Amino acid sequence: MSIVSAWNLKRFQSWMALLRQGMVVSTWSIKVFRSDHFISTEPQYQQLTIPSLQASDVTDVPAEFVADPFIIQHESDYFLFFEILNKASGQGEIGVATSADGMTWKYGRVVLREKFHLSYPQVFKHNNEYFMLPETAESDRVILYKAKNFPFEWEVHCDLLKGNYLDPSIVQFNGKWWMFTGTEEDNFHVFYSDDLEGTWTEHPQSPIISNNDKISRPGGRLIISDGCVHRYTQADYPHYGESVRVFKVNKLTEQEYVEEEVSLILSGSKEEKDWRKDGMHHIDQLLCKDNQWLIAVDGHTFKNMNYILWKLDRMKSKLFSQV
Numbered sequence: 001m002s003i004v005s006a007w008n009l010k011r012f013q014s015w016m017a018l019l020r021q022g023m024v025v026s027t028w029s030i031k032v033f034r035s036d037h038f039i040s041t042e043p044q045y046q047q048l049t050i051p052s053l054q055a056s057d058v059t060d061v062p063a064e065f066v067a068d069p070f071i072i073q074h075e076s077d078y079f080l081f082f083e084i085l086n087k088a089s090g091q092g093e094i095g096v097a098t099s100a101d102g103m104t105w106k107y108g109r110v111v112l113r114e115k116f117h118l119s120y121p122q123v124f125k126h127n128n129e130y131f132m133l134p135e136t137a138e139s140d141r142v143i144l145y146k147a148k149n150f151p152f153e154w155e156v157h158c159d160l161l162k163g164n165y166l167d168p169s170i171v172q173f174n175g176k177w178w179m180f181t182g183t184e185e186d187n188f189h190v191f192y193s194d195d196l197e198g199t200w201t202e203h204p205q206s207p208i209i210s211n212n213d214k215i216s217r218p219g220g221r222l223i224i225s226d227g228c229v230h231r232y233t234q235a236d237y238p239h240y241g242e243s244v245r246v247f248k249v250n251k252l253t254e255q256e257y258v259e260e261e262v263s264l265i266l267s268g269s270k271e272e273k274d275w276r277k278d279g280m281h282h283i284d285q286l287l288c289k290d291n292q293w294l295i296a297v298d299g300h301t302f303k304n305m306n307y308i309l310w311k312l313d314r315m316k317s318k319l320f321s322q323v
Contacts, residue, residue, distance in 0.1 A: 023307050026241065028067035028300040029054040029275045030082060032102065035293045038225060038285055039246055039262060048297070051275050053080070053097055057107045062087040062317035066095070068120045069296035070221065071102075071286045072130075078102045078286075079151050080296060081132070083119040084110060087317040092119040094134060096151050102294045112145065112154045120167045120282075122221055123151075126196060131157065137164045142181070144197070158197050165189065171222035173229055173252065180231055182217035186210070188233075190257060205257045213237045215261070219244045220283040230262070234281040241281035241300055243267040266297060277301040 029051035055063040064085040072079050080097045094112040097105040112118060116138035123132045130147035132154055142165050146157035160168075165181035172178075179191040179200065188209035191200045209216045219234035229249040235242045244266035251258035266280040276299025285295045 023305055023310060025303050025305050025310065026065070026278070026300045027055070027275075027303055028065035028241075028298050030066050030069045030080070030296060030298050031276075032069070032071070032080065032099075032105065032294065032296045034102070034288075035285075035295050038223060038287070038293045038295075039230070039265065048269075048276065048299075052103075052105050052296075053082070053107065054275070057097075058084055058095060059107060060109045061093065062320070065300070067298045067300075068282050069298060070120075070122050070284045071294055071296050072123045072125070073286060073288075074130075074150060076100070078294065079123070080105060081111075081121040081123050081151070082298075083121065086110075086113075087314055088320075089113075089318075090314070092117045094118050094121045094132070094154075098151075102288070109152070111152050114139070120218075122169060124170070126172075131196075133160075133168055133170050135165075135167050137166050140164055142168050142179075160193075160197075161191065161200055167218040169218040169220070169222050169231070171224065171229060173224060176254075178222070178229070178252065180218055180222060183207075186213040186216045186236075188212075188216040192254060201254075203257055204255060208257055208259075215245060215247070219281055221285070223285065231259070232265075232283055236281075239279065241279040244280055244283055244297075266299075268299065273301075275299055275301060 030053040031048050032052045033047035053066055055065050064087045066082050066084055068083040070081045078099045083092045084095045086093050093110050096108045096111050099105045118134045120135040121132050130150045132145040136143040141159045142161040144157045144160050145154040148155050168179055168181045170179050177193045177196055181189045187207040189206045190203040193200045213236040215233045217234050220232035223230045229252055231247050233245050245264050246262045247259045248262050249259045268277050268279040271277055278301050280299040282298045285293045288294055
């Protein structure tokens with residue numbers, strides 16, 4: 001049998017397996033809740049029964065799921081930025097929702113889309129201006145965006161790094177900017193810079209972690225507490241988006257990096273028909289004026305689907321988006 005014939009046979013067998021067995025789709029949703037603590041080994045799971053935001057809340061594009069929530073407060077309102085997987089394009093886009101109290105959320109619209117996949121929209125304020133650092137790995141760059149008209153209009157500000165880096169997380173600490181990132185090879189990299197837009201240098205110990213899909217990929221905003229940086233990391237074993245752990249960085253200088261694991265803080269409920277049954281992979285939090293934390297998490301459940309019906313749904317979404 002020729003190489004071409006063998007390849008066609010393998011492809012045909014794969015198609016037949018999809019038709020017989022169907023396919024597994026992961027559906028993500030978002031929950032926002034309040035807590036007295038920013039780290040807890042027993043999160044207030046009683047507050048996680050109903051999602052605050054899900055795909056059906058998105059009104060301007062056909063959404064397959066919503067995930068990767070980041071919270072920020074502007075004046076008296078709260079804004080939630082998150083990934084929307086657009087079924088028509090098959091790409092991640094960035095959406096926003098608003099809230100007056102942090103508990104009841106109203107979907108706004110898509111605020112950023114590119115020709116490549118976007119996710120993980122960390123929004124932060126610096127020098128009285130708003131910036132967004134989403135994952136832009138498909139472009140082979142880490143791109144920083146700046147708000148033209150917060151929260152709805154964003155433009156490219158500059159490139160920070162070249163390379164395929166996942167879920168870049170940024171924080172200003174001890175007079176420097178620090179960026180923690182993951183890679184497809186399950187490595188954890190650290191970079192630093194004197195200025196946000198300046199030259200970024202990789203830490204001499206980086207990659208800090210190699211070939212480890214349990215603790216290498218960032219899972220939320222970097223938080224400073226008690227004089228130390230805390231990083232969240234998503235566990236992608238035994239499957240993607242299994243759980244979230246938190247690490248305390250005990251030493252962070254241009255020469256040294258030392259961390260310790262604090263605890264497992266988020267995982268799936270394992271309860272049938274629960275929106276977060278099969279795992280959680282992201283957390284963000286905002287310290288409010290009442291010294292409570294406003295916390296946003298995501299979670300998912302696996303769903304078996306008929307491949308033909310799934311494909312038809314994608315084709316219908318693409319068709320109607322062009323009308």
